[in-house]
Amino acid sequence: MHPRTEQVAAELARAGAGGPVRELAESTRTAAEAAAALGCPVGAIANSLVFFADEEPVLVLTSGAHRVDTAHVAAQLGVSALRRAGAEEVRAVTGQPIGGVSPLGHPQPVRTLVDTALDAFPVVWAAAGTPHAVFPTTAEELRRLCAAQPVTVTAGDS
Secondary structure, three states: OOHHHHHHHHHHHHOOOOOOOEEOOOOOOOHHHHHHHHOOOHHHEEEEEEEEEOOEEEEEEEEOOOOOOHHHHHHHHOOOOEEEOOHHHHHHHHOOOOOOOOOOOOOOOOEEEEEHHHHHOOOEEEEOOOOOEEEEEOHHHHHHHHOOEEEOOOHHHO
C-alpha cells in the first residue's frame, strides 16, 4: 500500500470509520473513472476539491454529479470569493495529489464542507490519498470524520 494511503487508512481506523481502504488497478482520478471502476453512480463519488475562501483553504467534498457553483458556496460561507486551488496549492494544503485527495490525513486541519447531495447515496466513495485508492463511507460519516459543514454546492439544490 502506498505510504499516503497507509496514513489515510490509519487515520480512518483511529476515527472509527466503517469501510476499508481499497487500492484499485484503475485510476480513480476523476469521478467518472472512479464510478466506472467501482460500478456505482457518479453521484456517489465524493470529489475532494480544494478552494480558497478569502485566502483560507476549504475542502469541498462534492457529489461527482455536481460542479461547484463558487458564488453560491461563497454566499453560504459569507465570504467575498471562492477560488479553485491549483495543483501545487492542493498538494501544499493536503499533502496529496489532485485526484487522490482524501477527506483526512492532511498536514494541518482544513475547513471541510460536504455536499448535501451525497446524503442520497447509502454508500459514498472517497479518495484515500492517491488516484488509485478509495474507501466506502456515508455522507454522515464524512461530516463526522471531518467535523464538516453540510452545504448545497449548486444554487439549484437549495
